[in-house]
Amino acid sequence: MRKVGILGGTFNPPHIGHLIIANEVFHALDLEEIWFMPNQDPPHKLKEGVVSDHQRVRMLEIMVSEHPNFFVETLEMERQGPSYTYETMQILTERHKDIQFHFIIGADMIEYLPKWHRIEELQELIKFVGVNRPKHCSESDYNILFIEVPSIEISSSLIRQRCKEGGTIRYLVPEPVRKYIEENLLYGP
Template identity: 60%
Template sequence: MKKKVGILGGTFDPPHLGHLIIANEVFHRLQLDEIQFMPNQEPPHKERDSHTTNRDRIRMIELAIQGNPYFSIEKIELERKGRSYTYDTMKMLIERNPNHEYYFIIGADMVEYLPHWKKINELMEMIKFVGVNRPNYQLETTYPIIQIEVPFIEISSSMIRHRSKHCETINYLLPYGVINYIEENQLYGS
């Protein structure tokens, strides 16, 4: 029997409660064996506006998921240089872990963008896509995706970086361990 693994990709700069809620909801609804948080090197669809290091992002994810034995970190995209395309990454992961069945979690904003993904038809044959609702986006596509409703929580990493830079509170938006790390390391101009 294959191990059912959810992949939640993102910049996680920083990881916040919205990420954790999505991971938790998908994990339980699909009865997965594990959720792997996969930080991107360079996402093809956006530029990173932060100067945090990969080490900082990994440490913040570790702090965010500590205590949950079903959450882990997949660093494959950080081991490669250049743009991170899901097709290339998943091909490598499947070769490394042939006994895993992968569920790739994306927000409704990315569901709308699926027709533009590199080798999307081949990717659809390799993995299952899980689309989660997001404010102001529809979960509509001609592609076969598993739709999961998650509680709406309008938190974004860019909002947290902005608040931190302007000395506004970020309490209750992310786990305290992550907040402490941001403050101790003076990330985002805090």
């Protein structure tokens, strides 16, 4: 059975921290691939500097293009209505019966797992892989394989704020992503 990691998020924008997490888990678990899976932006998150779903996917495609085992999975972008991880992973496990999925979450999401939709059934479909996040606890009653990754406090909100203020985002995002953001006037004032 193939082993594939799933790293979900809004990726608004994707940044170096996402790549570090993916790369560390990829090597630690000897995975065959990592699929970056952008989700829909919930309406309550829409604020200044909003970009289209197409632009978020394009930035991800640009970011992963240099790694031969990193890919973008757009299933959640294609679905209508709320996208629950359980339903998404049900679809993916049905489509890919030869894959054992390792769902990568940060310690902030580990704390939130008890509130996830159909969490017990979800644990039967996938293996959770937890990674450390600054200021969050990684302890859980759920079965989670924990991988220590270098702690780098980079967030998409920091990058959006920097862009809005006209500051630099060099080295916070891969250079081709930075160029895409600047050329398309994303997140700017």
